[in-house]
Amino acid sequence: MTEQIDKALAREYEAGFVSAVESETFEPGLDEDVIRRISEVKGEPEWMLEWRLNAFRVWQEMEEPDWAHVSYPKIDYQAVSYYSAPKSMKDKPKSLDEVDPELLRTYEKLGIPLVEQQMLAGVAVDAVFDSVSVVTTFREKLEEAGVIFCPISEALHKYPDLVKKYIGSVVPTKDNYFAALNCAVFTDGSFVYIPKGTRCPMELSTYFRINEQNTGQFERTLIIADEGSYVSYLEGCTAPQRDENQLHAAVVELVALDDAEIKYSTVQNWYPGDEEGKGGIYNFVTKRGVCHTNAKISWTQVETGSAVTWKYPSCVLKGDNSVGEFYSVALTRGRQQADTGTKMIHIGKNTKSTIISKGISAGKSNNSYRGLVRMNPGAEGARNFTQCDSLLIGDQCGAHTFPYVESRNPSAIVEHEATTSKVSDDQMFLCRQRGVDPEKAVSMIVNGFCKEVFKELPMEFAVEAGKLLEISLEGSVG
Amino acid sequence: MKQANFSKLALKALLVRLRNPLNMSNENTLLSIKDLHASVEEKNILKGLNLDIKPGEVHAIMGPNGAGKSTTGYVLSGRDGYEVDSGSATLDGEDLLEMEVEDRARAGLFLAFQYPVEIPGVSNLEFLKVAVDAQREARGEEALTSAEFLKIAKEACKQVNLPVSFLKRGVNEGFSGGEKKRNEIMQMILLQPKLCILDETDSGLDIDAMQVVANGVNSQRSPERSFIVVTHYQRLLDYIKPDFVHVLADGKIVKSGDASLAKELEAQGYSWLQAEPTEDELED
Numbered sequence: 001m002t003e004q005i006d007k008a009l010a011r012e013y014e015a016g017f018v019s020a021v022e023s024e025t026f027e028p029g030l031d032e033d034v035i036r037r038i039s040e041v042k043g044e045p046e047w048m049l050e051w052r053l054n055a056f057r058v059w060q061e062m063e064e065p066d067w068a069h070v071s072y073p074k075i076d077y078q079a080v081s082y083y084s085a086p087k088s089m090k091d092k093p094k095s096l097d098e099v100d101p102e103l104l105r106t107y108e109k110l111g112i113p114l115v116e117q118q119m120l121a122g123v124a125v126d127a128v129f130d131s132v133s134v135v136t137t138f139r140e141k142l143e144e145a146g147v148i149f150c151p152i153s154e155a156l157h158k159y160p161d162l163v164k165k166y167i168g169s170v171v172p173t174k175d176n177y178f179a180a181l182n183c184a185v186f187t188d189g190s191f192v193y194i195p196k197g198t199r200c201p202m203e204l205s206t207y208f209r210i211n212e213q214n215t216g217q218f219e220r221t222l223i224i225a226d227e228g229s230y231v232s233y234l235e236g237c238t239a240p241q242r243d244e245n246q247l248h249a250a251v252v253e254l255v256a257l258d259d260a261e262i263k264y265s266t267v268q269n270w271y272p273g274d275e276e277g278k279g280g281i282y283n284f285v286t287k288r289g290v291c292h293t294n295a296k297i298s299w300t301q302v303e304t305g306s307a308v309t310w311k312y313p314s315c316v317l318k319g320d321n322s323v324g325e326f327y328s329v330a331l332t333r334g335r336q337q338a339d340t341g342t343k344m345i346h347i348g349k350n351t352k353s354t355i356i357s358k359g360i361s362a363g364k365s366n367n368s369y370r371g372l373v374r375m376n377p378g379a380e381g382a383r384n385f386t387q388c389d390s391l392l393i394g395d396q397c398g399a400h401t402f403p404y405v406e407s408r409n410p411s412a413i414v415e416h417e418a419t420t421s422k423v424s425d426d427q428m429f430l431c432r433q434r435g436v437d438p439e440k441a442v443s444m445i446v447n448g449f450c451k452e453v454f455k456e457l458p459m460e461f462a463v464e465a466g467k468l469l470e471i472s473l474e475g476s477v478g
Numbered sequence: 479m480k481q482a483n484f485s486k487l488a489l490k491a492l493l494v495r496l497r498n499p500l501n502m503s504n505e506n507t508l509l510s511i512k513d514l515h516a517s518v519e520e521k522n523i524l525k526g527l528n529l530d531i532k533p534g535e536v537h538a539i540m541g542p543n544g545a546g547k548s549t550t551g552y553v554l555s556g557r558d559g560y561e562v563d564s565g566s567a568t569l570d571g572e573d574l575l576e577m578e579v580e581d582r583a584r585a586g587l588f589l590a591f592q593y594p595v596e597i598p599g600v601s602n603l604e605f606l607k608v609a610v611d612a613q614r615e616a617r618g619e620e621a622l623t624s625a626e627f628l629k630i631a632k633e634a635c636k637q638v639n640l641p642v643s644f645l646k647r648g649v650n651e652g653f654s655g656g657e658k659k660r661n662e663i664m665q666m667i668l669l670q671p672k673l674c675i676l677d678e679t680d681s682g683l684d685i686d687a688m689q690v691v692a693n694g695v696n697s698q699r700s701p702e703r704s705f706i707v708v709t710h711y712q713r714l715l716d717y718i719k720p721d722f723v724h725v726l727a728d729g730k731i732v733k734s735g736d737a738s739l740a741k742e743l744e745a746q747g748y749s750w751l752q753a754e755p756t757e758d759e760l761e762d
Contacts, residue, residue, distance in 0.1 A: 425558060426595040430649075433555055434609035434665060435583040435616065444608060448599030448648065 025084040025215065030077055032056060035184055038083050042153050042187075045160060055173045055183030062177045068339035069368040069400055070308050072245070072282065080247055082185045084215040126151065126190045126206040138202065145201050147231075148193040152220055155191035162193055166224055170253035170288050170316070178249040178284040178310075182218045186251065189219035194229035194260070203458055205234040216247040223253070225260035225295075232263040232458055245273075245307060247282050254289030254297055258319065261296040262289060265457050266313075267465055270305035275363075277335030280307025287311065293319030293348070300456045302465040303330040303340060312370065314343035317351035317382075324353040327453040331446075331469060332365035332397070341371035341402075346379035346412065355386040358450050361397035368400040375412035382412040390420040391449050393442065421449075443470040506571070508533045508704050509554075509673055514565035515729075516553045523549045525729030527565070531673070534701040538715055538740060539708045541726035542748040547708045548592060550726070551675040555589045556582050569673060584616035586672030590662040590679050597649040602661070605649045606631055606668055613669060634667045638694045656687035663694035674698070675706045680714040692717030712744040 026034060035056055039049040064075070126149065142149050148159065155163050173183045190206045208219060225231055248270060256262050264287075273280025283306035289297040299313040315324025326342035344353035353373065361367040373384045390399035405414050423445050431441035447454070447466055454462045509531040516524040523546045531537055541547055552560045554567060556579040567574045569585055577585065597605065611621045622630075628645075635642050638660040650658050659679055666674055676695065680688050695705065695718050707718055715723070715737060723739040724731045727748065733739065 424595065427597050429557055429579065430591070430595050430597070431605075431609075432579040433583050433589050434605075434669065435580050435613040436609055437580050437612065440608065440612070444600055444605070445597055448597055451599040 026081050028079050028081045030056075030080070030082055030185070034082055038185060038187060041083065041085075042156070044153075044156055047164065048156060051168070051173075052184050055180050056185075058173050059177065059180035059184055062174075062180055064177050065310075068310050068370070069366065069402070070310065070337040070339050072308050072337075075245075075247060075282065077181075080216045082216060082218070083187055126204075127209070141201065142204075146195040146198055147200050148191065149204050150191055152189045152191040152222060153187075155222075159191070159193070162224065163191070163222065166222055166253065166255055167220075168253075170255060170290050171251050171286050176286060179251050179286040182220060182249050182251040182286070185216075186218045186220040189221045189250070190223075190235075191221075192223040192231060192233065194225045194231045196226045197228040198226075199229065200231040203232050203234060205236065207236045216249065218248075219250045221250070221252040222255075223262060223264070224255045225257060225262050227257045228259040229257075230261045230263075232265070234265040234267070234458060236267045236269070245280055245282055246271075248284070248306075250285045250287075252285070252287040252313075254287075256289060256291045256295035256297050256322075258293045259295060260292070261298075263298045263458075264289070264300070264313070266299075266301040266303070267468060268301065268303045268305050268309075269468060271307075272305045272334060272336050273307040275334050277307065280336075281305065282307060283309045283311060285309075285311040287313035288316065288343075289314070289324075290316040290318055291322035291324060291351075294321045295319055296323040296325070298325040298327070298456065299342065300327040300453065301329070301340075302450075302453070302457070302468065303328070303338060304468055306338070307336060309336075309338040309340050311340045312342055314345070315353065316345045316347065317353065317379075318347045319351075320348040321350045321352075322348055323351070325456075326353075326355045326357070326371075327456045328357045329360070329450045329453045329465070329469075330358070330367055330369075331360040331362070332367045333362040334365060335363070336365040338366070339368045339370055341369045343372040344374070344384055346373075346375045346382040346384070346409075349378065349380040349382070351379055351382045353384045355384070355388070356452050357386075357388045358453055359388075359390045359399055360393065360446055360449065361390070361399050362393035364396045366398040366400070368402060370402040370404075372404040372406070373414055373416075374405075375407040375409045375414065377408045379409045379412050382409065384412075384414045386414075386416045388416070388418040389449070390418075391446065392420065392422045393446075506533070507531065508535075509567070509569055509706075511554075511567045512565055514553070514567060515563040516549060516565075517561050517563055518549065518559060522563070523729055524553065524565075527726075527730055529724065529731065531704045531706070533672070533704055534699075535722065536699065536705040536707065536718065536720045538718075538720035538723045538737075539706060539726050539731075540710065540712070540723060540740060540743055540748075543710070545726045546729045547710075547726055548677050551589050551677045551706070551708060554582075554675065555579060555587060580612070581616075583669075583671075584613050588666050588669055588671035588674045590659075590666060590674065590676045592678040592681055594650045594653075594658040594662055596651050596653075598651050600649050601646055602649050603628070603631060603645040606645075606665065609665070610668055631668065634664045637667055637697060638664045639690045640664060655682040656684070656690075659683060659687065659691050660694070663691055667694065667698060670703075672702065673704050673706070675708065677708050678710060679707075680709055680711065688714060689717060712740040715740045 032053060035052050036049065039052060139149065171179050173180055192204060194200050208217065223233060254262050254264060270281035270283055271279065291297050297315050301313060303309055313326060317324050324344050328340065330338045330340050332338050341357060342355055355371055357369045359367040359369055369388050371386060373386065375382050386403065388401050392399055399420055401418050403416055407414055423442060427445055428438065428441055432438060446469060454465055457465055507530045511527055511529040514524050514527040515522065527550065539547055539550065549560065553562060554574060562575050569587060572585060574582055607627050610627065614621060631645055632642050635644060640660050650661060653661060679691055683691065707720060720737055723735050723737060725733040
């Protein structure tokens with residue numbers, strides 16, 4: 001069966017094409033001048049530049065973390081270009097008609113038509129291409145509801161007070177090496193503000209696309225859900241197939257004020273590199289949300305891409321009765337390495353968290369779950385439930401679980417369940433004996449394994465995620 | 479003695495044909511196994527198996543543990559690890575042994591498992607639809623709509639006395655032994671195979687569950703469909719009446735007869751039929 005699986009996993013990466021878009025790209029290299037130029041191109045206020053420069057100084061003092069269960073050659077940060085934008089974006093288009101058709105075609109090819117009439121009803125999209133946001137759809141409709149959904153570079157001009165108040169409030173500059181780098185050089189990303197008591201009238205989503213060679217993508221997303229509001233947000237990511245590794249170091253900050261709820265879903269399909277592990281995206285991402293009283297943040301992620309993933313979407317349950325959730329499917333194959341999980345920090349009383357993690361390893365890949373559950377002394381009556389399941393396909397891959405539990409409150413309850421299973425020969429034989437071909441059988445078994453997570457995704461995207469998984473496993477037996 | 483046995487078999491075959499005089503395909507053999515030798519992990523299990531089954535016939539294969547009863551089902555269905563060393567097996571004249579597992583299933587071979595495996599998270603309904611769709615597609619038929627399929631699936635549930643809620647549960651997930659076996663029969667009813675191999679479907683069943691399973695099987699008996707009922711005990715054959723009974727010992731059929739042979743075996747056991755041990759085995 002292993003042989004069949006290997007053969008299967010040698011499938012093509014469908015989003016691996018390069019778009020012929022003329023770009024303005026900075027020379028590789030990073031120093032204070034580069035940061036000044038980024039800030040200047042974006043026309044940023046002085047305080048933002050100072051914030052960036054401070055982060056750069058902090059970053060220079062820090063060391064790249066090496067505790068994750070991944071290995072990759074040392075990154076030369078001076079060989080990366082920190083800014084790339086399609087030339088046609090110089091005078092930002094005011095409507096879709098003014099957007100470079102090649103860009104629209106790129107997104108269409110990825111299955112994300114930006115022409116509103118053709119879009120999934122009820123989903124607003126912000127499309128980020130290399131370092132800049134290309135277009136944001138349905139803005140007027142959102143504005144009617146008072147919802148702000150725009151590129152963060154634009155928010156800096158239009159809503160400086162909101163940005164200034166919240167940026168870095170959840171993930172401080174010093175948080176970690178990659179977050180500090182992001183603070184210094186981030187170029188674009190999405191900004192969302194949902195006013196008090198408002199239920200966002202549609203799903204919001206951002207599609208990130210890396211196109212240019214030797215460019216890093218450093219996006220920054222900031223979502224603020226004011227008291228009693230609700231928003232569901234989804235991000236998707238792809239990149240062309242290239243032999244060099246490319247760096248993606250994003251920061252996402254969520255703020256759920258009292259009684260607010262944020263549902264954040266990710267379908268990550270960055271280029272994973274080839275069978276031998278050549279090329280692929282280094283996905284070093286910091287995602288964290290803070291929940292105030294009675295607030296809820298729910299992270300759902302489906303991770304199938306990237307050569308190396310280092311990512312722990314977390315919740316700081318600051319307010320009493322707040323709720324944090326983490327639902328994850330991480331699929332690795334070929335030589336992919338993933339070290340992913342979550343942190344649930346219980347500070348308030350009666351805070352609750354749920355972690356459901358499904359790791360699927362195939363080929364010669366390594367898939368690790370790393371999760372921290374911390375019950376602070378004040379977390380009276382707090383509860384956590386963690387379920388961590390690993391599924392192995394073939395016999396050359398690895399699945400690892402690193403749970404950390406710190407409880408400083410005797411009334412807190414922490415539960416952890418973990419299982420490891422294999423797509424068994426018995427299961428494959430049952431499916432095939434009923435007439436199902438082996439590829440379909442593997443994808444059905446894997447989809448079944450992930451069901452608990454998929455049901456957390458917004459419906460349209462659950463279908464998408466299922467398909468993505470199917471494509472990722474295509475030919476995995478045969 | 480041998481002579482008498484043969485004439486009895488010939489009579490039986492004649493009776494089967496009389497039941498369905500117009501179906502010309504009855505003249506053909508559905509399954510033909512000739513001098514089949516097969517091994518598992520380099521150990522010879524089947525040592526010259528011969529068996530011909532015509533459409534509509536029910537054959538019971540009995541025999542002591544380790545005789546190769548389950549192996550026969552696995553070899554015919556093409557399970558990995560079951561190596562055919564020599565001999566042939568054809569289904570409807572097609573070389574079964576050259577086909578992939580799924581193609582044998584699509585050609586009409588169905589194996590009801592002794593120990594049905596669980597597939598967590600995949601609903602029975604989804605699993606059944608995928609299987610039925612795959613087989614229809616192979617026959618060049620259009621896939622059923624979800625509504626059409628649900629209707630026939632509900633009907634199949636009824637036939638094996640399973641509540642419709644079973645369609646929503648994960649495949650065999652948390653099913654009792656009896657429920658798993660009934661689920662196998664439900665799959666058989668939905669897939670409408672030409673040849674059904676029931677591998678010790680009676681093991682672990684109480685009388686009530688066995689009756690449900692037997693009723694399910696009997697409802698599917700038809701002039702076009704044949705059965706191989708593999709069992710260790712005679713009691714299942716009280717409910718599923720076989721046309722022929724074969725005793726498998728040490729990898730080949732050592733005795734064949736009609737339903738009365740099963741009674742005989744029940745009374746006398748298998749030891750009187752066991753073949754002499756070979757030199758190989760004596761060395762083991």
